[in-house]
Amino acid sequence: MTTRSRRTFDAAFKLHIVQMIREQNLSIAQVCRDQGLIDSAVRRWLAQYDAEKLGQPGIGNPLTPEQRRIRDLERENQRLREDVSFLKKAFRLLRPRTEMIHRLVVQGREEASVSRRCRLLGVSRAGLYTAQRRQRKTHPCPLSAALKAAFQASGNNYGSRRLSAALKAQGLPAGRYRVRSLMTRHALKARWRRKFVHTTDSKHDLPVATNVLNRQFNPSRPDQAWVADITYIRTGRGWLYLAAVLDLYSRKVVGWAMAPNMPAELVCTALQMAIALRQPKSGLIVHTDRGSQYASQAHRDLLARNGLIASMSRKGNCWDNAVMERFFLNLKMERVWQRSYANQGEAIGDITQYIVGFYNTHRLHSTLGYRSPADFEKATT
Known part of the structure; x- marks a missing residue:
């Protein structure tokens, strides 16, 4: 009988798990099931995070000057919220005609957004735009x-x-x-094409690994071969880049990271998450394209420290990394292209929900006999 070694996690990984639960509204059970974590440990991380965020001494530590400053700012914000609430009540008692409020909103458009002014003056944007449409019909x-x-x-x-x-x-x-x-x-629509963003920069002098994987996309056990790549997501505030790592055995996304740019740190963060979660043995193959991020010194050092073997696609050959390309296509068809993200934060939350709440745990894969990656791993390992 073999004993399972105790896993250790660094502070960055704990913070990533806490943010998935607190900021992206994922349940503890859902995250534990997807990441293979223990419920009590995750709850302990959450308690520690909440204590530090509220500025409490917690865990036997005294308040730091930074924590005191945060608590003072929170008290000041509470006072400001109470003052604003009082002014809103007073405004309702002396409320002018709606037409005058609408005129005030329009006149102050350069100082603040329409939505903000409508919220402060207690009118709806829908009502404002309806009134404007009525005026345009008559004028x-x-x-x-x-x-x-x-x-x-x-x-x-x-x-x-x-x-x-x-x-x-x-x-x-x-x-x-x-x-x-x-x-x-007037139904005037400009001719428009979806913009293509080139994410692979293979024109560099960095070392390039050989194609060790050689399109062997069906390994016999978990954590024998991973594939990784970068894709882009369109948002209202610019591009968001997603770096992901996928286990070929179960097609499960085991690591990912997102940022508004794509330095080598982005792909290293995604790989570090996968290593912390799966803790693979030496000899695992990590297959990527020839991009400068994956050929960087930081990424090569990360592979070497963990005994992982680098593998890269042949130049200009997307089929060598077809499984990861297919995941990105599924992500965009099933989620991204059906959304219109206002900013990068909204896209990060929605994509994380897709990976954790649907793709890894519920999406049926024909390659896996129409089972989800989580169910496939549970049934075969």
Whole structure:
């Protein structure tokens, strides 16, 4: 009978698990099931995190100056919330006509966003826009004719930014969001293609590993061969890059990291998560493309410290890493392309939910006999 060795986790991994639960609204049971962790240990990490965040001495430690400052700021925020609540109640007693409030919201658009002003003045954005639409029906917009002419003159290629500049050049005041609203009303849609972002930079002088994996995508046991890669996610605040590590045996995503850029640290963070979670034996193959991130000194050192073997695809051959490419395609078809992320934080939470709450634990894979990666590992190991 073999005894199972006690696993150890560093502070970065514990913080990552706590953030998945606290900031991305995942349940403790769900995270423990997916990551193979013990419920009591995760709850202990959460208690320690909450104590430190609230500035409590906790765990026998006195308050630090930073913790005292945080507690003072929290008290000040509470006082400000109470003051704002009192002012809102007073505003309701002396409430002016709705038309005057709407005019105040529009006039102060440059100082603060419309949504913020509506929230502070206690009116809904839907009500504001409905009132504006009623006004436009009774007063036709003089910009419409000039907008249509400028759009046709551009060969139906201009978007809201260029059309706004074209109208301003004619002496017509037209902001981008005003132009965008008019384009929607008149069904003016610019010709548009999904932007392609090249994430693999193989034009470097760094060492390149041989193709050890050689498309052997069906290993006989877990943690025998992993594949890794980077993809991109479009958000309203720019690109988000996702680095992931996948176990070929069960097709389970065992490590991932996301950031608005893609340095070597991004792929190292994803691999470190996989190593901390799975604690593989020496000799495991980690297959990637020839990107500069995976050929970097930091990534090569991480592989060497853990006795892992580097493997890289042949130049320009995406089929050598087809399993990871398929995961990224599934992610985008099933989740990303059905969403419109306002910012990177929203995308990180949704993608983490997809990996932890659906892909690893519920999604049925034809390669696995229509079982989820978690169920497949449970049944075969």
